[in-house]
Amino acid sequence: xxxxxxxxxxxxxxxxxxxxxxxxxxxxxxxxxxxxxxxxxxxxxxxxxxxxxxxxxxxxxxxxxxxxxxxxxxxxxxxxxxxxxxxxxxxxxxxxxxxxxxxxxxxxxxxxxxxxxxxxxxxxxxxxxxxxxxxxxxxxxxxxxxxxxxxxxxxxxxxxxxxxxxxxxxxxxxxxxxxxxxxxxxxxxxxxx
Ligand SMILES: C[S@@+](CC[C@H](N)C(=O)[O-])C[C@H]1O[C@@H](n2cnc3c(N)ncnc32)[C@H](O)[C@@H]1O
Numbered sequence: 222x223x224x225x226x227x228x229x230x231x232x233x234x235x236x237x238x239x240x241x242x243x244x245x246x247x248x249x250x251x252x253x254x255x256x257x258x259x260x261x262x263x264x265x266x267x268x269x270x271x272x273x274x275x276x277x278x279x280x281x282x283x284x285x286x287x288x289x290x291x292x293x294x295x296x297x298x299x300x301x302x303x304x305x306x307x308x309x310x311x312x313x314x315x316x317x318x319x320x321x322x323x324x325x326x327x328x329x330x331x332x333x334x335x336x337x338x339x340x341x342x343x344x345x346x347x348x349x350x351x352x353x354x355x356x357x358x359x360x361x362x363x364x365x366x367x368x369x370x371x372x373x374x375x376x377x378x379x380x381x382x383x384x385x386x387x388x389x390x391x392x393x394x395x396x397x398x399x400x401x402x403x404x405x406x407x408x409x410x411x412x413x414x
Pocket of ligand 1: 248249250251252253254255256272273274275278300301302323324325327328336337340341
């Protein structure tokens with residue numbers, strides 16, 4: 222298929238904002254797929270920070286990053302993304318180039334451990350504050366599990382309410398796929414003139 226699948230599109234948009242030496246955040250580390258991708262984008266002169274509330278997932282992600290010889294210095298926090306700004310060093314506040322959110326639950330792990338609307342919105346608000354002008358947030362949304370549709374609606378409402386002069390907001394989704402396909406939202410913080 223020529224049209225990028227949702228996860229590929231999330232990578233494509235994040236990559237457009239990232240250069241070697243940049244700071245990037247994986248807000249939902251899980252098994253570390255996006256973390257690994259971010260380290261490859263920013264390279265050894267960059268920095269990657271990751272968040273997840275499941276210690277087991279973080280342990281697996283750490284092993285995976287070590288085996289792949291992470292291309293960038295990486296710090297993983299066992300903490301919710303709603304605490305994002307508390308954990309990032311002060312000097313990177315306002316200079317993050319990309320933050321990736323992949324919501325819902327981690328397949329193959331505790332399916333009751335899902336992202337939830339209130340903490341997701343807090344995390345997104347913090348991520349937007351931490352971005353540099355021209356930086357992006359990607360959000361992959363799932364609606365097939367209990368609570369998923371309500372979370373997707375809350376994110377859409379929050380994103381739609383962002384002032385156009387400050388943030389570009391894009392919704393990317395397949396309209397004719399069956400069985401609750403994932404959706405992508407991309408936010409770009411506009412550079413102040
Ligand atoms: C869909 S999975 C992420 C998959 C991951 N991107 C990967 O590449 O494997 C969602 C993750 O969000 C985590 N999570 C749930 N609530 C969270 C929160 N408040 N802050 C950060 N992570 C959270 C879950 O533990 C789960 O690992």
